[in-house]
Amino acid sequence: MKKLYIKNGLIKTMAGQEFMGYILIEGAKIAALGKTIDLNLPEDAEVIDAGGALVLPGxxxxxxxxxxxxxxxxxxxxxxxxxxxxxxxxxxxxxxxxxxxxxxxxxxxxxxxxxxxxxxxxxxxxxxxxxxxxxxxxxxxxxxxxxxxxxxxxxxxxxxxxxxxxxxxxxxxxxxxxxxxxxxxxxxxxxxxxxxxxxxxxxxxxxxxxxxxxxxxxxxxxxxxxxxxxxxxxxxxxxxxxxxxxxxxxxxxxxxxxxxxxxxxxxxxxxxxxxxxxxxxxxxxxxxxxxxxxxxxxxxxxxxxxxxxxxxxxxxxxxxxxxxxxxxxxxxxxxxxxxxxxxxxxxxxIGTLEVGKDADIVIWSEHPFTIKANPLYVIINGKIVKPEAI
Known part of the structure; x- marks a missing residue:
């Protein structure tokens, strides 16, 4: 099962939480998320460093x-x-x-x-x-x-x-x-x-x-x-x-x-x-x-x-x-x-970032309501679909 690990993200779950932390994706689902970065990361996980960028549900x-x-x-x-x-x-x-x-x-x-x-x-x-x-x-x-x-x-x-x-x-x-x-x-x-x-x-x-x-x-x-x-x-x-x-x-x-x-x-x-x-x-x-x-x-x-x-x-x-x-x-x-x-x-x-939900996640360069905002990564069902060729 493919694993994807997002770290150093400003995660806004839309379920009442906002924190600096990580999201672990296994297959098409969110397997874990939290504030700590001391997760026992699987060796085969692909890592995305959000660099403090805003992470929202798709x-x-x-x-x-x-x-x-x-x-x-x-x-x-x-x-x-x-x-x-x-x-x-x-x-x-x-x-x-x-x-x-x-x-x-x-x-x-x-x-x-x-x-x-x-x-x-x-x-x-x-x-x-x-x-x-x-x-x-x-x-x-x-x-x-x-x-x-x-x-x-x-x-x-x-x-x-x-x-x-x-x-x-x-x-x-x-x-x-x-x-x-x-x-x-x-x-x-x-x-x-x-x-x-x-x-x-x-x-x-x-x-x-x-x-x-x-x-x-x-x-x-x-x-x-x-x-x-x-x-x-x-x-x-x-x-x-x-x-x-x-x-x-x-x-x-x-x-x-x-x-x-x-x-x-x-x-x-x-x-x-x-x-x-x-x-x-x-x-x-x-x-x-x-x-x-x-x-x-x-x-x-x-x-x-x-x-x-x-x-x-x-x-x-x-x-x-x-x-x-x-x-x-x-x-x-x-x-x-x-x-x-x-x-x-x-x-x-869908609709929030919570364990067990579909891994539909967007990492934003800036808050999406600002005119210069651009999705750095778009993830659907645990797969990166952007960046992509236009």
């Missing part, structure tokens, strides 16, 4: 389209929106991801070691997303969690796509109605599956879309709701409460307007992209202040790039600009580490 982009929306292509690599039907819960992001997408390399160069890659927002129900590492040649081996959430979308995007086709939804009412009806269909399907456990004659014909929506109803995976405007956010919450399902608010552009309500409801928010222009009317009140306002109100917040809307390597810059706009620095770091991991349901593996 960053996590909690919403992007890396691998499924390849930015150097036009339509050839655009595999994130199946714009032929507004209800496509049977779509799976894993089937459209290309590990050769340059976005994965860019992620590593920016210290991003894990991403949530998800279908786009053209459809009312777009399909399931995956949590995956940003290094690897075979997507199945990069996966951390699949499925990790069901993409749904409110607001202008479904209206625009299907309104032009003279199909439902042409209005926000139509979007909500389609979502509700599909969840009712999934409830009926679930009931028949349960009846079929004792009476095989009552088993329904297999339906892949309803099958995965049963996972939503069983709260095995959350709805991931694309919602910019405050009213769309509240519609998403209204429907989630009606069906007693888990929910994550994606984008949450106007979340600062209803921060106390969101905190009271208890749903987390993945905010962004913020480092972009106001490309549509729903972004009128886009602000880097939003993540900080939400965090101060008690909302669990992650920050996203929505790559390739904002290049994924700029995730730490997005968090830094949120700090500039008033977000607490610790909250901003949590928004791209442990908060993101908890929202994605993978905090048992």
């Amino acid at each position: 960053f996590i982009d909690a919403h992007c389209h890396v691998g499924i929306g390849e930015e150097i292509y036009r339509w050839e690599g655009e595999d994130f929106n199946e714009m032929t039907d507004p209800v496509t819960p049977d779509m799976r992001a894993i089937d459209g991801i290309n590990p050769e997408d340059e976005g994965f390399r860019d992620a590593r160069l920016g210290g991003v070691t894990t991403v949530f890659t998800v279908p786009g927002s053209a459809n009312v129900i777009g399909g399931t997303g995956v949590v995956m590492k940003t290094a690897g040649k075979i997507v199945d081996k990069m996966i951390v969690r699949d499925p990790a959430g069901m993409k749904i979308a409110f607001g202008e995007n479904p209206k625009m796509v299907y309104g032009e086709q003279k199909k439902m939804p042409m209005t926000r009412m139509g979007t909500a109605a389609l979502l509700r009806q599909t969840l009712v269909d999934a409830q009926t399907y679930k009931d028949k599956l349960e009846q079929g456990e004792t009476d095989p004659d009552k088993l329904p014909e297999r339906d892949l879309g309803l099958e995965v929506l049963v996972k939503v109803l069983n709260r095995e995976i959350p709805l991931r709701a694309h919602a910019h405007r405050a009213d769309d956010i509240m519609t998403a919450i209204r429907i989630a409460r009606e069906f007693n399902v888990d929910l994550v608010i994606e984008h949450c552009t106007e979340g600062h307007k209803i921060a106390e309500e969101l905190a009271e409801q208890g749903y987390p928010a993945v905010v962004g992209p913020l480092l972009t222009n106001r490309s549509k009317v729903e972004l009128k009140d886009k602000s880097f202040q939003t993540p900080g306002i939400l965090a101060k109100a008690g909302v669990k917040v992650a920050i996203m790039t929505d790559h390739s809307v904002t290049p994924i390597e700029q995730l730490p810059l997005c968090a830094a600009l949120a700090c500039k706009a008033g977000m607490d620095e610790e909250d901003a770091l949590r928004a791209i580490t442990i908060n993101a991991a908890e929202i994605l349901g993978v905090s048992d593996r």
Whole structure:
């Protein structure tokens, strides 16, 4: 088993500890870490001397389209929106991801070691997303969690796509109605599956879309709701409460307007992209202040790039600009580490530096929120993936 030993690092675990010390990696996991340098070091361990540099968990982009929306292509690599039907819960992001997408390399160069890659927002129900590492040649081996959430979308995007086709939804009412009806269909399907456990004659014909929506109803995976405007956010919450399902608010552009309500409801928010222009009317009140306002109100917040809307390597810059706009620095770091991991349901593996967790570690030349910061080393699953050739 390969061993890697990081010494003389300023280790910030994101689990409440910060100290000068070491990390011992065995295989893909963190085997030990601590303040002392008197570790009985295995003779076969590769040694990295951090030289006092800051050592952090790998960053996590909690919403992007890396691998499924390849930015150097036009339509050839655009595999994130199946714009032929507004209800496509049977779509799976894993089937459209290309590990050769340059976005994965860019992620590593920016210290991003894990991403949530998800279908786009053209459809009312777009399909399931995956949590995956940003290094690897075979997507199945990069996966951390699949499925990790069901993409749904409110607001202008479904209206625009299907309104032009003279199909439902042409209005926000139509979007909500389609979502509700599909969840009712999934409830009926679930009931028949349960009846079929004792009476095989009552088993329904297999339906892949309803099958995965049963996972939503069983709260095995959350709805991931694309919602910019405050009213769309509240519609998403209204429907989630009606069906007693888990929910994550994606984008949450106007979340600062209803921060106390969101905190009271208890749903987390993945905010962004913020480092972009106001490309549509729903972004009128886009602000880097939003993540900080939400965090101060008690909302669990992650920050996203929505790559390739904002290049994924700029995730730490997005968090830094949120700090500039008033977000607490610790909250901003949590928004791209442990908060993101908890929202994605993978905090048992990533998000902090702790014994037994995946060895996803970044050694920084300076604090990552400074403009000159650069990852000196990026380690994913115990393997050094940066430095690397560009």
